[in-house]
Amino acid sequence: MALQNSTSRPIKTVSFHQTWSAYAFLAPALVILFLSLLLPAVATLLMSFTDVSFLKPTNFIGFDNYIKLFNDTRFQQAVGNTIHYTVGVTFPTMVLGLLAAVALNQNVPGRIAFRTIFYLPVLTSLIAAAVVWAYVYEPYAGPLNGVLTRVGLPPQPWLQNPSLAMNSLIIMAIWRDFGTAMIIYLAGLQDIPNDLYEAARLDGAKGKDIFLRITVPMLSSVTFYLLIILIVQTFQVFGAIYVMTQGGPLGSTETVVYQMYQTAFGYTEFGYSAAMSTILFLTILVFSIIGTRIMRRKDA
């Protein structure tokens, strides 16, 4: 798996010449990395201690942006929305991905076709998918309400009702992400030695016991990996919200990244937006570190 690489190796003495040529080969990548990641990150961090804006001269204001942020009820709502979205997407995606993977790992007819169908949403462009789903959720002519009225249920204002909009976005995200979870789980399932299943069968284990006592625990490092990448990914949701709800109705789908975007480019409060960005960055960093730690402990 991608996250479980470098364990501590004994340090070798490498000649100056070798070190030098190693850096020479790394240089292009390092330059790109510096310009595209490190430089903007440092700039953002610096910006978060200022009140930079188009409208007035820039001042260094220390931690003022952060203090303001912690008392900002709109930001708190955005954090709440983000957590709602993350939890709502991550867990169903993993459960559905696991079930699909286990089902399609068996020798069932049409499994290749099903794998492809389940994975297709991952390959669609996010914006295109969002446009299509906006149409599906359309209250008057949308197919979803069409189906509801046909079976005698009341039509719903999916994206217009503050208590429904976020869940509508979550459903779309699950549709899009569970193919990824399925593929990763399928790869994990292939890594479980067949011997274990045979031993378990001989030990008298049946389907449910085998699933809960062998399959699920043997997939635990895959599960942690998925959990972390899904959390990190859903924390940064933006595109679907931008296309489908613009954070509305009544801020019910305004997530941290969408608010960041609004603050910077809507209200031109770049410094304040940079502070939000820094907080988000630190949160993601913490999750990534926890993730790698757990994975490394499991490997040991």
Added chain:
Amino acid sequence: MARLELSNVSKSYGAFDAITDVSLAIEDGEFAVFVGPSGCGKSTLLRLIAGLDPISDGAIRIGPDDVTRRPAGTRSVAMVFQSYALYPHMSVYDNIAFPLQMERRSKGDIRQQVEKAAGTVQLSTRLKDKPSKLSGGQRQRVAIARAIVRKPKIFLMDEPLSNLDAALRIEMRTELTQLHKELGATMVYVTHDQLEAMTMADRIVVLNGGRVEQVGKPMDLYHKPVNRFVAGFIGSPPMNMLRSKVKAIESEYYSFEAAGIGTIVIDGLAKRLKVGEEVVLGIRPEFLAPHPAGSEPLVKIGVVPRSVERLGAQTIIHSAIEGQNFTCVFAGDQAVEPGRDLNVYCDAANIHVFDAAGTTVGRN
């Protein structure tokens, strides 16, 4: 504990016949060893008995029950895998307890059984560890404890010692034999190592190409192999084979013309051979001696030692006759020099004769 009976068992994978028409009975409490070269179907046969693969034809009975159609796990059979197949995420305790947990036994009962089984394989102090913390031999013991704890009617073991180093293998060999005595269990043990088979088995089943070549006690296979394959497979170093022709027959004395040796006279053969018939003469290396000894007719063979291994208790001489390896094992330390002509002697009664089809020509 129970008797295991296979009747006309066959297994094919598509057009490939992995097991063909195997019939054999393993008695209650017997230690049976399946032996044969790689790919001969040993593992396949074991998996059929366990129920891991369905059989294509025939029937399997365990005790009084026909288990042919019963799924794995309901046959009262435990298996020790070559890879051990321990559950890596479970502690040693849980590994051993797993089969009992599947039977939904009470916690107290499980604890008692696991501790007893762990005691038997001397792992009582390692119950909390994960398998990854154990040595190869200890993992092996966990796998055995997991089998014991179920109190199965039949134990199946697929090359359980092949992943261990030589010293540990010999130690575990003795332990397994001991365990078999203690449990009085019916065991079927698979190996491709004929030495393991000889030392452990009550009875050996020699398999080749999915068929049974011979079933018998180790010493029966050694002294009375039914064919050339068994003769060559059992015994180490392997039996020397000499291509020969029947030259003359005088009452019960047969003269053979052996390529590169000359005439060999053998008496008391049960089957009538025709003059001119092609045969193979087999001589075990350990039945060759540097001095004439034993009863007439004696056979004298001239060899040129290519290399000599002086081990103290034995002296092993490697040479070749007509391009075929010819090995002699002398008892004790013998000062044999490579390159210098040497005559070796063999009692003709100890020479095996195989006809053109490879079947042993018996003795009166």
